[in-house]
Amino acid sequence: MGEAEIRRSVTRIAHEILERNRGGGEVALVGIAARGDDLARRLAAEIERIEGVPIPVGVLDITFYRDDIGYRAEAPEVHETRVDFDITGRIVVLVDDVLFTGRTIRAALDALVDFGRPTAIQLAVLVDRGHRELPIRADFVGKNVPTRRDDDVRVAVRELDGEDAVDVLEPVPAPAVANSEPSDRSNGSDR
């Protein structure tokens, strides 16, 4: 996806959120760090532009709720969590950049529940790349992008990476040279 496509997706998702939830009155957005929060802020700004309703935005780091702590070589990197409002009684829309196995969202649901009891939790993602390992589905999708399991989906957001882009990269084949070490390609952001 290019910059224009991303912008259109964000606008469309904003409209869909308003439609589905009968205006933005009870809605709050919680973006999943990293990049999900930048997208959440953009969505909130769009919604306010369209409807004139200010939407509270929080950022959630799900590192401590991951199911693979202790299975990786190093403890995963931690980001900021800030949810300054009460989520109890609200419709919380989780926002993330890529929906893949669904484990990140499972962790986010666990985390959210520790903050309060929302009326409902919905999910908005920029890209759904398939290969679900848990029964999780998105309510709002920017674009469905079929991928192979070991493809690398790279999302760049202006706020963090300087540009807006979604790229799908195929894995680099190992060079066929005698006595070479197997290429140490780290897995894509398998969150």
Next chain:
Amino acid sequence: MKKHLLSIHDVTAEDIVRILDTAESLREVGTRVIKKVPALRGRTVVNLFYENSTRTRISFELAAKRLSADVINFSTSGSSVSKGESLKDTALTLQAMGADAVVIRHSSSGSPLTLTRWVRGSVLNAGDGTHEHPTQALLDLYTMREKLGRLEGLRVAIVGDVLHSRVARSLSFGLVKMGAEVTLVGPPTLIPPDAPAWGVDVSYDIGGVLPKLDVCYMLRVQRERQRQQYFPSVREYARLFGLTRDRVAMLPEDALIMHPGPMNRGVEIDSDVADLPNSVIEEQVTNGIAIRMALLYLLLGGTGADGADAGEAA
């Protein structure tokens, strides 16, 4: 990061930044209604405290529990520890219980390192003899960074009985590693002879040092040091090196006053000084929990296998 945290030398400057950043995120957990994250669920953390220290032990206990780990406390009173069971036998028992991490405080320098020979989990030094106290140093670095926005180029004085202070050692090494300028102040009898090799300055004149400080870190001076003849009297010590009200007036306005606790009010620090606004002594305690959570998370959050060598060279 290395598998164990025995000394501040076990972490690089990059590691320290990572630890402080992680602690920043974890501090937020303490502000939630449910002060828990499941990160270390199912792991067992053992507090092995041979020295009485309710404050530090509770800090570690809370840290582990907020990460959803199971906590076992071995302390000196009552348990097999006081019945004279050797460190080795205690370690083997912990091993059999499947301890993932052992936090040890001991009056003999080097005990944490010895422990690593007999337990398979991670060992965290909560203070060994007069050797090191790395978690205290890290929480102090965190407090300084949080209040002053940086560590590099900070001018810090560590005042008091440096010779017997494991906190002073760890903190000095840590500050130098992060590019701060450290001056040790105290009577010559309480400054270790090898101090110049630490990359620090030494001064015997507190009045000359105070006006140029960002942080004034006071160490506890035990009265028994006077009995051991390191200085003539508590009165003379307080007069020459104590942080009195008059001396505080010599500090720059934004300078921090810190103390690892417990304080000897009236000896190294006047009572009303400890309660001044630029004294961050209470916050040091709060930050302690976040730092210890960060350490437990970083030490136990990976498998440790290959993790010690890949990426960051420790």
Next chain:
Amino acid sequence: MTGRILLRGGRVVDPAAGRDEVADVLISDGAIASADGPTTGATVIDADGLVIAPGLVDLHTHLREPGREDKETVESGSRAAAVGGFTAVSPMANTEPVADNAAVIHEVRALGERAGLVDVFPVGAITRGLAGEEMAEIGEMVEAGVRIFSDDGRCVPEARVLRNALTYARAFEGVVIAEHCEDGSLAEGGQMHEGEHSYALGLAGQPREAEEVIVARDLAIARLTGGRLHLCHLSSAGSVELVRRAKRDGLRVTAEVTPHHLVFSDDDLVTYDTNFKVNPPLRTPEDRQALGRAVADATIDVVATDHAPHAVEEKEAEFDRSPPGTIGLETALAALLTQLVEPGTVSLTRAIDALSTTPARILGASDHGGPLEPGRVANLVVFDPAAEWTVEPPFASRSRNSAFLGRSLRGRVVHTIHRGSLVVADGKAQR
């Protein structure tokens, strides 16, 4: 009495300025003035044939006040000092009460100021009560102006205590720890030097090793701590050797010897004369010669009197009941001149250096020891190097226990000028 004084035509020996020449010295309002300055109204003193030198400084003396005013007071001791050509003295701390806190220091200094004859620089104790266990309040005494600390009378028994004192003292500029080197277990019961004389006389002796083991120990501790050490009243050739080697190694150590150790030996004790009973004891002629040579080559930096007044009845007691010590303020200069300068072992300049310039430097007494230059406070001694006299009472000191009693000496103090005042004129104290 701070008008003008003109000393005319004397031999000015001023080691700090490297001077040894005949010249005039003009004193005006307490300070040395330029020799071409106005001389109207000046008291003119003919110094032809006399030596003009910076006033002598005694690093080691006992003034006995507070506590034993029967033996000496600060005033009588000051008078004895002035008569002997001294303008500054350092009284040791073994008074009653011990000078181990600022209060006693202030008291002794005030007594000296009231007497107005010499500058008194009290020495502070190293340990509380001289008990050798707890450090005295050194910092407090430094604030009261003390620079030299000593438990003299006693040796610091434990190396650890000395180590702590030397280390602690490093926090203070210019502070020196002065040690009386005597191993209690070896010296115990000793009345004189252990040697053929002590055996012949039937008196218990104290070997020179009693001093040497402590000298060696203290030098090692000085090396360990980097502190400033001063060794009091050395008595043995072995000690001199140890100091020589330590200085070669760059240690910050200075050493001291008394006039009586330079003049006498255990030969002199055959009459059981208690005036020769001193601590450390007079040792063999070989030791005495080694000490003299050490003064010449400055291995021993300073000559100090260890002026130790004792009551008449105490010294008239049986030998082993008698306290050790000899007075020495009034005879120090003459003794040195007679015994070492005249035979040529030590130059006059070095002698003045050892009695004035170097002790002033160690003490940090910047108004003493020279150089005798315009603007500097006028503390001077004028003496006749040729005058012959016999040492006999009356003494300016309250006590009479002088090892030099009856001895003929060459060299006598004529005038002593303290802060521009003529406190001793024609050999007599003016106050």
